[in-house]
Amino acid sequence: MKSSSRIRTFNEEVEDSTKIEEIRDAVGTASRIIFLGFHFHPQNMELITPNTQSGAADLGEAYATALNRSPADVNLIMGQVVRLRRLTACNIDSKWDCAGLFREFGTTWLG
Numbered sequence: 001m002k003s004s005s006r007i008r009t010f011n012e013e014v015e016d017s018t019k020i021e022e023i024r025d026a027v028g029t030a031s032r033i034i035f036l037g038f039h040f041h042p043q044n045m046e047l048i049t050p051n052t053q054s055g056a057a058d059l060g061e062a063y064a065t066a067l068n069r070s071p072a073d074v075n076l077i078m079g080q081v082v083r084l085r086r087l088t089a090c091n092i093d094s095k096w097d098c099a100g101l102f103r104e105f106g107t108t109w110l111g
Contacts, residue, residue, distance in 0.1 A: 024050045028085060032109065035064035036098045040077045049084055061089035065101050069094045 027033060028050030038044065062081045066074050071094070078092050096104060 020047060021051075023048055028052070031060050033060060033062045033081075033084075034101070035062070035081070036101070037065060040080055045080050045084070059086050059088045062087055062091070063101060063105060064092040065096045065098055066092050066094050067097045067100075 027048050062084070064077065064081060066077055069077070074092055074094050078090055081087070081090055081092065091105070093104075
């Protein structure tokens with residue numbers, strides 16, 4: 001199968017309710033969520049928000065790149081991520097690109 005035949009547009013993905021539920025379940029149960037180059041638009045956040053809030057035993061941590069975003073944007077993004085589910089840690093910084101995030105936390109994530 002040609003790779004080009006597997007490319008799907010945003011609208012095609014949104015219409016696939018099975019994939020959306022798989023994404024929401026993964027976000028709702030993951031012990032660690034890492035956002036790389038994610039723009040945190042409301043439609044994107046809605047798409048990945050779990051249908052039910054996780055319980056006390058289902059805590060996770062989140063990390064995200066927010067390269068060159070303003071402090072106000074970083075605060076807004078942090079609020080959006082925290083609302084996804086209960087978190088023990090939420091690390092977002094405007095100085096991290098993908099490589100910078102991995103330099104900062106790569107060893108931490110091994111544990």
